[in-house]
Amino acid sequence: MPFTQSVIVVPNFLLVRSADHVLLGVSWSGLSITETRADGMPVLEAVGDDARLVLTFPPQHLAEETSRREQAAPQFLPSGSGTLVPVWRAALSGPSRLVFRLPRGTTLVPTVDGILQAVGRGRPIPPVSPPGATDTALELPWSMIFSVEDRLGGHAWTSVHPVLPVTVAGVSGLWRARLVADLPDPTAPAQDASLALRAIDRATAQSADPGFSLPLGMVERTRLADNARSRPAPATRLELTSLGGTLSAAGRWDAFEWEHEAVLGRDVRVRTVTSGVLYPLGHRAKYVELSERIFDQTAGHAAVLRSKYVLTVIEPVRHPPPEGPATRAFPFGDVEITTLGYPNIEEAAWQDFTHPVTGRVHRGVYFQPHTPAPNRRPVLFPVRCEASPGDVHFQLPLWFVADVSEPGFTSLTDPALAKHLADTVYTPHTVTLPGLSLDLVRAAQRGGGDVHEVHGITVKGSLQPTGYRPVLSALAVRLPALRTLLGDDELHKVSFTQDYLNQGATQDVLLNLVTPFDICFVGRSDRSGGLVAPRYRVNALSRTEGPVNLDVRPASGAGSIDPARLFPADATLLGFALKDLITDLKAPPAITSELHPGRPPETTMEWKGVKLKENGPFKPADGSTLDLKVTASAAGSDTSCTVHDFALVLPSPSKRLLQLRFASLSFTHHSGGPPRVQVGEVDVTFLGELELLQKLGEAVDLSDTGPRIEVTPAGLVAGYTLPLPVVPAGVFVMRDFALNTEISVPFDGRPVSVSFGFASRENPFTLTVLMFGGGGYLELELDHTGLRRLEGALEFGAMVAVDFVVARGEVHAFGGVRYEMAGSKVTLTGYLRIGGCVEVLGLVTVSVELCITLAYQSTTMALVGRATLVIEIDLTLWSDSIELDSGTWVLAGGGDRERGFAAPRAVPREAAPGLERWRDYQAAFAPVI
Incomplete structure (x- = not known):
């Protein structure tokens, strides 16, 4: 120009x-x-x-x-x-x-x-x-x-x-x-x-380039003008x-070099060297532009100018700064760029910086190195970071920041430029790592919570007294403890807490969770000790306690945590809301891992000496506590959960029917074996309407009876059965009488329930008096919500047999009643069974069995009936049976007011000759509507 x-x-x-x-x-x-x-x-x-x-x-x-x-x-x-x-x-x-x-x-x-x-x-x-x-x-x-x-x-x-x-x-x-x-x-x-x-x-030097690339562009001219103004170039x-002029000149300054050879106004060789640092790591580097006139074959052997652009790292290794926030925010030792020369990059696209305070425009302050077209992309610099237990290798895009010193501005120490680079220019780069176990604290004495399984780091830059330094604005970690306990293999984004960055290893809470999440054992209490199903939200990672919630901790750091703020209603202990049972809470369960290269982590979940308080049917003693410990390692896993010294008053304190006092209730599971529930000394007391059973209960010491353990994916059931011997008393005989009790521990957060039974539906007791007989059973199930199920049945009747040599037979008649309550549903059923059998000369046998039932259903408020008739005929060489079922007959109530028998069950015509005539006969007795 x-x-x-x-x-x-x-x-x-x-x-x-x-x-x-x-x-x-x-x-x-x-x-x-x-x-x-x-x-x-x-x-x-x-x-x-x-x-x-x-x-x-x-x-x-x-x-x-x-x-x-x-x-x-x-x-x-x-x-x-x-x-x-x-x-x-x-x-x-x-x-x-x-x-x-x-x-x-x-x-x-x-x-x-x-x-x-x-x-x-x-x-x-x-x-x-x-x-x-x-x-x-x-x-x-x-x-x-x-x-x-x-x-x-x-x-x-x-x-x-x-x-x-x-x-x-x-x-x-x-x-x-x-x-x-x-x-x-x-x-x-x-x-x-x-x-x-x-x-x-200087103003002329800053003139815009003419629209094409020059050996000495505007940025280099400005830099040359600034340096050669105070110290001329030889x-x-x-x-x-x-x-045209002929020039041989070479100027060397602290941060810039210039060499120029021109003959008769045309450049022969131009070389500039700009010193600077690579942001955000801070390694010193030099950017070289070299233009030379060559006889180019592709240009018809014309003597044209060709340029190459080279970036050279002159400070391969940077050592960590003194202990401080910058060191803690980048938990590595020496940082090395392992490739020093980049001889084939694209020409620098220099960026200017307008100072927000002075308003002055500083030319050519920084640029991002790129590979040349057509595959233009940012240069990735291979980086090695010294870490414990092993070095970390990754690639990182960097920006070149030139050494620029002007009145009131120095590029490598100016806070406004550093903020501009961090907030506007440098996009925080996330580096994917292969799940490395990294010590993020690097304390003299390493703790288990100092080492994390890191799958990614996000690198930013900051200006420190020692120059530009990298910091980790975020990390992507997996939590092996949760993977072991809950199967949670999600990546969690975390960042260092400000307290840790400011004060270092004296602080226990190391990382903030960018996105809080729930640790939930609801429905999976078999993984948390069977008896307890905790659930709570976490937003930080402690070095000693693992995942924690900082929002519920006391502001002063001392005192107790309010359980109602930590645990939702579905977190339970023995089916009771956990938040209602815990008192003087210091911390949630501590979940920690010890990472060891080449072998599985050692995971521990421990909650020790948790004090319990009275709530509803749960009645603790003075020393009632909860202890939980789950460990998993390469050697195996162990789970132990114990609730000490408590009582259950069922169904509620206001309606006391049964009290169970436990010295302890324990759930244990060792790898390779089935889970076990151990019940300490148990004191069973029947109250209220069940007080008549108290003496029988006193005669039964459940703690001396071996339990029957049944484990399913849904839960664990510990059952006790106490059979009673046959009791004859003259013409009276009572048999098949047994006392059954079961403690059910669901794994899905439902409450623990206790059931008692005297005989059962499958095996009722029997009582015979001469030709008269009967039997029955009684079963009940309770939990802290009340009486969940009550079922009982009584049966009576008689059986008479006769024998006249040429013919013999029997006739019987039984009646009974069964009461069943399940929640709010009540069913009351009465039934009558009448039947008989006659055999003549051993050639002809005819048997008839008629069963009529009447049932009241509370849900539909209906009285329904059903009749079933079974006839069997055996003529030695031919036999057949006919079953007639009336279907369900609504006698009263219910949604269907039509009354009558349903159509009998279809029977193949070839299987029952004459069946049509029987149906015609049956239809004649159908009620007329």
Whole structure:
């Protein structure tokens, strides 16, 4: 980009000499004509101390487009022959000026030779910034405005140029003005004789690029201008011609390097090196842009500029900072980038940063390294983190943050930039890990809760006194304890608690759960000790207690937890709401794991000495407690749950029918064996309407009777049976009388229930008196909600047998009643069985059995009846049976007011000849509606 119009000097005269291509603009001030030569040329003389001579050169640099070596030409234009020619674009620089002060009395003849002689007698004028219309200003390279100094910091330089054409063998060389230092001390070292270029126009350096890639882009020019303004860049060769300038310069500063080789206005080699760090890890690195002119075969062997972009990590390993929040937020030791060189990345797409406080725009502060097109994607840097028990390897995208130091701003220490990078630029990157056991605390003495099974980490960055440092904003963990106990294999997202980050290993709660969840043993109490089914919400992970709920803990950290805030209604102990039984609660069950590489974790769930209080039917003694311990490891698993010293008053304190006092009730399970329920000393007391059974209960010591254990997926049942011997008393005989009791422990959270039975429906007791007989049973089941089931039946009747030699038979008649209550449903059933059998000479046998039942159903408030008749005939060579069923007959009530027998059950015609006539006969007795 040329100079702005305000700094362009319009020369008064144009010097042209075709023999050696002199083409200069010239102007002067402070000169007066003192005489005229014989040839008519005036002679000018410096009559004051401020006489100036200004030489204006044509553009000294051509900014050419550069591209990657493997890329095709950016454009193809048709040639005169019809073929396409690869084309690279370019832009001309503006003019350059050399300004000299002429000493008083210096004469000048306004010819090419005279002016060039006067330049040799002049002295350069010290530079100013920004340059004025009559100040020395060289635009070489494009959009970089320099002033010339000697390397010692003075302005003793001069222009060495031929006054007359240099001709050899009839050929004149190109005229050039070579700028050299004019040191007064001839003994000075040779390097001190070189020039120095001082940047004097930052605004021009920040001019936008012309729309294509340059060897020295706007960001690099700005960086060069900032550095070469305070410390000029040495130049070993600087020549100006009408065809362009020749430059050899190399500047090295703390955070930036620049090397430039240009011949006759065209770049040969340009190299820049920018120092910075890789965010968020903070490793120091250098970004190199190298552009070289090569004879490119893909461009028809034309000499074009090709560039390569290289990123090099110069600090492979970073050690952890001193103990503090940054160390705790990234629980690793040394952090190493294992690949140091990235020689084939895309050209940096530099991003500017506008400071939110000052409003100043800082150019080219950061960029994200990418692989080149067509598969453009962020570069993934391989990272090794020292961890316990083993190193962690992963890949991470990083951003390059350049070392930028400007008034009021330093890129690597500015909090506003750090916040901008963390909140806006760097997307927190989640790294997937293969379930590594990582010590997240790295304390001197490791605890079981310090090590977690980590499946992912989310990395962010933060600014610390030691520079940019990574932090883990989140981790994805699995909880082996819950996987072992509940089969929970979900990934849980967690983050470090602020208290731990601030205070370190003195804090017990290590991690916050981003999404709280429920630990639920409801319906799976076999995994939590059978007797208890806890359920509670957790939102954090403690180092000693495992999953915990911080919201229910006392604000002061001391005191008890309100069980009603922790446990919902479906969390139970023996079927009672857990929140109503626990008092003086210090913590929920502690669920912890010990992780060991290469073998299963050791998981423990323990809840010890939990004090219980009275609630409803549950009556604890003074020392009533709950103890729970579940362990699982490679050696096996053990479960133990015991409730000590309590009583159950059933169905409720206001309706006392039965009291069971337990010294203890225990559930145990060892791997490889069945679960067991052990009942300590039991005291059974019948109360109220059941007081008549008290003496029988006192005669039965259930604790001395071995239990019958039945385990199913639904629960566990411990049963006791006490058979009584046959009791004969004259004509009275009572047999099959047994006392049964069962304790049912469901695994789905339902309440524990107790049932008692005197005989059973399957095995009723019998009582015979001569030819009369009867029997029955009584069963009841209770839990804390009340009487769940009551069922009993009594049967009576007689049986008579006769034998007349040629014929014999029997006839019987029985009646009975059965009462059944299940919840709110009550069924009362009465039945009558009448039948007989006759056998004649052993050839013909006929038997008849008629059963009539009447039942009251409380749910439908209906009285229903049913009759079944079975007739069997055996004629030696032929036998058959007929069963007639009336179906259900609604006698009264119910939703169906129609009364009558249902259609008899269908019987195949071939199986019962004459059945149709029987049906006709039966239909004749059907009631008429």
